Amino acid sequence: MIRMTGASALAFFFTSIAQAQDAAPLRETCPDLSAEEIAEIEDFDGPYGETAIYARTYCVSITEAERRIETQLRGAIGPRTEPGPRPLPEAPDADIGTLQVTLREKEPETFAGLWIQHEPTYGVAVAFTRDAAETLAKYTDDPLYFAVERAGPTLIELRDTQRRIAKFLQTLDLGFWSASGDESEGIVNIELGFSADPLRDAAARGEIELPDYVVIKEPDPFPLPAPPNPAGESRVSGFPQFGYRTDRAIRTLVGVPDVPARLALEDGCLVVYPEGEERRVALWEQHMALDLSDPERVAIMERFQGSRIYADSDVVLMGLQPGEDTFPRVILGAGECAGPYRVIREIVPRELWDREQREAAIARRVFELGSRAEAEADYAADRARIPALKAWRDATMAAQGDVVAQIWVDEDNGTAHVFHTAAAERESLVSAALRPFVTGQDVPRGADELEAARSATAEQLEVAGVEAKVEVDFFEGRVKVRPQDLVALARAATETPIAWPKLARIEADYVGPLFDPALPMRADPEAITYPLEAHPDFAAIRALVAETSFMMPEPPQPGQSEGEWIARLPSAAGSLQQTHTVVAYGYTLESIIALRRAGYDPITALHDMNGRQTVTKRALTASDVVIAEPIGFDVTDAGPDGYFSTVTWRVVETLLGQAAPGDVLRQRLASGERADEAGAIAYRQGMEEPFLLPGLPTSLETGTRWVLHLNDALYRHSAYVQGGEGAAREDGRWFVSVPWVPPARIDADGIARPVSNHPEPIALDELRARLQPIQRALGHASTERGK
Numbered sequence: 204m205i206r207m208t209g210a211s212a213l214a215f216f217f218t219s220i221a222q223a224q225d226a227a228p229l230r231e232t233c234p235d236l237s238a239e240e241i242a243e244i245e246d247f248d249g250p251y252g253e254t255a256i257y258a259r260t261y262c263v264s265i266t267e268a269e270r271r272i273e274t275q276l277r278g279a280i281g282p283r284t285e286p287g288p289r290p291l292p293e294a295p296d297a298d299i300g301t302l303q304v305t306l307r308e309k310e311p312e313t314f315a316g317l318w319i320q321h322e323p324t325y326g327v328a329v330a331f332t333r334d335a336a337e338t339l340a341k342y343t344d345d346p347l348y349f350a351v352e353r354a355g356p357t358l359i360e361l362r363d364t365q366r367r368i369a370k371f372l373q374t375l376d377l378g379f380w381s382a383s384g385d386e387s388e389g390i391v392n393i394e395l396g397f398s399a400d401p402l403r404d405a406a407a408r409g410e411i412e413l414p415d416y417v418v419i420k421e422p423d424p425f426p427l428p429a430p431p432n433p434a435g436e437s438r439v440s441g442f443p444q445f446g447y448r449t450d451r452a453i454r455t456l457v458g459v460p461d462v463p464a465r466l467a468l469e470d471g472c473l474v475v476y477p478e479g480e481e482r483r484v485a486l487w488e489q490h491m492a493l494d495l496s497d498p499e500r501v502a503i504m505e506r507f508q509g510s511r512i513y514a515d516s517d518v519v520l521m522g523l524q525p526g527e528d529t530f531p532r533v534i535l536g537a538g539e540c541a542g543p544y545r546v547i548r549e550i551v552p553r554e555l556w557d558r559e560q561r562e563a564a565i566a567r568r569v570f571e572l573g574s575r576a577e578a579e580a581d582y583a584a585d586r587a588r589i590p591a592l593k594a595w596r597d598a599t600m601a602a603q604g605d606v607v608a609q610i611w612v613d614e615d616n617g618t619a620h621v622f623h624t625a626a627a628e629r630e631s632l633v634s635a636a637l638r639p640f641v642t643g644q645d646v647p648r649g650a651d652e653l654e655a656a657r658s659a660t661a662e663q664l665e666v667a668g669v670e671a672k673v674e675v676d677f678f679e680g681r682v683k684v685r686p687q688d689l690v691a692l693a694r695a696a697t698e699t700p701i702a703w704p705k706l707a708r709i710e711a712d713y714v715g716p717l718f719d720p721a722l723p724m725r726a727d728p729e730a731i732t733y734p735l736e737a738h739p740d741f742a743a744i745r746a747l748v749a750e751t752s753f754m755m756p757e758p759p760q761p762g763q764s765e766g767e768w769i770a771r772l773p774s775a776a777g778s779l780q781q782t783h784t785v786v787a788y789g790y791t792l793e794s795i796i797a798l799r800r801a802g803y804d805p806i807t808a809l810h811d812m813n814g815r816q817t818v819t820k821r822a823l824t825a826s827d828v829v830i831a832e833p834i835g836f837d838v839t840d841a842g843p844d845g846y847f848s849t850v851t852w853r854v855v856e857t858l859l860g861q862a863a864p865g866d867v868l869r870q871r872l873a874s875g876e877r878a879d880e881a882g883a884i885a886y887r888q889g890m891e892e893p894f895l896l897p898g899l900p901t902s903l904e905t906g907t908r909w910v911l912h913l914n915d916a917l918y919r920h921s922a923y924v925q926g927g928e929g930a931a932r933e934d935g936r937w938f939v940s941v942p943w944v945p946p947a948r949i950d951a952d953g954i955a956r957p958v959s960n961h962p963e964p965i966a967l968d969e970l971r972a973r974l975q976p977i978q979r980a981l982g983h984a985s986t987e988r989g990k
Contacts, residue, residue: 233262282776286736296343316386355389425506429492440471441538472540483545522548585617604651608677647680656704696898716845789916801980827860845925847875891945912944
């Protein structure tokens with residue numbers, strides 16, 4: 204079976220370009236160019252290589268190529284550097300984009316689109332459904348533009364049809380490859396990954412309109428037919444497959460490891476046992492077909508080249524592996540072989556994979572060592588070391604699972620990598636003979652603790668009758684539980700109480716706040732910052748930002764694997780963007796100055812949330828940090844602010860800000876009941892929010908206490924971005940959590956444990972000590988924030 208990795212795909216792409224360019228000399232492919240123009244193209248050393256590519260492609264000089272590219276970019280500008288809207292163009296034809304926007308607005312009933320024409324003459328074709336020349340003359344006499352009259356839909360009709368059909372196809376859950384509009388032809392191209400019958404049937408029922416300018420392309424037939432299986436064959440009781448074609452999708456991601464597995468036929472179902480994973484029923488793509496022509500062996504045939512793999516054999520899984528657990532709703536031919544499934548993207552026999560790996564490893568060594576003989580000897584030495592590494596791995600995992608989480612053996616290079624806790628050192632875990640070939644890395648917990656938590660969780664879920672994937676994540680030191688149905692899990696956990704281990708984390712299909720696509724400001728993406736720029740302190744805060752140095756990463760120098768972090772002043776565009784953030788988080792000039800006098804800088808704290816966080820910096824981004832207990836929540840509180848629920852908290856202790864013990868605060872969350880595209884109402888969980896369903900490890904419960912990093916100014920800005928003017932709640936203070944500090948539940952030991960894996964848990968006494976100086980520094984200025 205053919206597999207193309209990311210690197211080989213790129214190599215193939217660039218090689219194809221080079222071959223196309225070298226197929227014939229320029230003097231033959233572009234006979235009208237002078238010798239000087241050809242030399243200028245072939246010896247081009249300008250800053251933009253695409254200039255020479257354009258000249259070569261369209262047989263024009265470098266000067267003409269530059270002129271055309273500049274024409275196409277005419278009117279384009281870089282990042283905004285000053286507050287307020289960008290200046291309007293002086294004329295509707297100031298640039299191609301402006302003319303398009305103007306015609307779409309002023310001539311919606313006839314404007315049919317525009318496009319750049321490179322041959323036979325260069326220019327911009329501007330299409331109308333009628334009166335093309337007369338209409339275009341109203342807006343420009345620039346010879347760059349020429350009128351085209353074509354039948355069919357207007358540009359608005361074309362785009363609306365394209366979006367409407369794409370949205371409808373999504374509701375079918377039958378993956379399609381593309382939905383695109385061709386302005387020059389006046390058609391909508393729909394490329395399907397399945398038979399067009401469901402779409403035609405829906406049109407016949409009146410569920411979707413398919414105008415005559417919609418062109419539907421069904422997948423080409425597979426080169427090879429599916430094998431004719433004998434009548435009455437009963438060895439296989441089901442062959443689950445995707446309901447649509449995926450053979451045009453991405454097959455392999457760079458860096459995703461191949462997974463050895465055993466393919467077996469059990470109880471009439473083809474199942475896989477991937478190394479390090481649980482048994483799963485194989486879910487096949489449509490280009491794989493069941494072959495029962497051999498009475499001795501069950502085979503699966505690939506329908507492009509005819510290669511086969513066999514049941515009860517060792518295989519290797521490749522492609523988007525491991526952990527691909529998102530399945531289509533439409534699964535064909537499952538029969539008695541219902542999930543849980545494992546998607547099979549690419550699969551090859553283990554012996555073939557071994558041969559390819561050996562040849563690839565030797566080829567690399569030939570490049571490094573210079574000769575085939577030395578490469579083969581080096582490879583043989585590495586392979587000879589593998590049994591000793593595996594024996595050491597097995598013995599160490601059995602004897603020292605309290606401090607070792609996992610050991611990976613790299614069979615290609617004859618090396619290993621051990622993941623161990625801080626209680627052990629690599630040197631103490633490995634013999635002197637193997638030590639040069641073993642690297643190490645710290646992780647939070649050993650395998651014994653993780654496996655105990657995993658098995659305890661899995662056993663309880665099985666008793667409760669809940670379908671869920673329970674896996675160890677030794678990098679994070681967690682047990683991840685991914686249920687098929689989050690609501691069903693919560694219901695079962697309340698009916699049959701589950702003693703969740705502290706290491707357990709529930710994973711769901713998370714949602715964010717809902718953006719209103721109909722807002723007028725969607726036409727101007729920068730409009731969301733205009734209210735921030737109206738802040739009375741905006742100019743003064745920007746002056747502070749402009750003279751503040753920020754730590755920024757520099758690219759690595761030759762011979763370095765990582766670049767350095769350098770303190771630099773921001774650019775004009777950077778200072779404007781950073782000032783937007785500072786104002787959105789509710790800072791005033793007074794509060795910034797007060798904090799800086801005390802040695803804290805909220806301006807750099809906001810910038811440092813990307814990779815340079817600390818407890819103190821995270822607190823500086825909140826208007827209020829409190830210990831509070833939940834006293835109520837409403838999961839049906841959808842509003843124009845884009846949020847779907849409200850949690851009411853009673854403050855127990857104020858760590859930062861102006862809230863007082865006993866105050867009631869209201870927090871808006873993305874979690875809650877919302878309608879999907881089909882109109883069905885269901886509970887959906889927001890990212891890094893407490894569960895508003897009972898019985899889960901981080902569910903909100905009365906009597907529990909939480910550390911909250913809240914911000915009311917950020918809520919108002921978010922509500923404006925998501926819902927527009929007036930979307931924020933007005934009766935009192937409303938909050939959202941700051942993005943990088945999710946709510947943290949306080950356990951019996953006085954440790955605040957966030958609902959997600961980050962940031963790290965922290966003792967309350969340490970948090971109090973860190974935040975008291977900030978609260979003192981703010982003084983009166985803290986009461987001004989957020990007003």
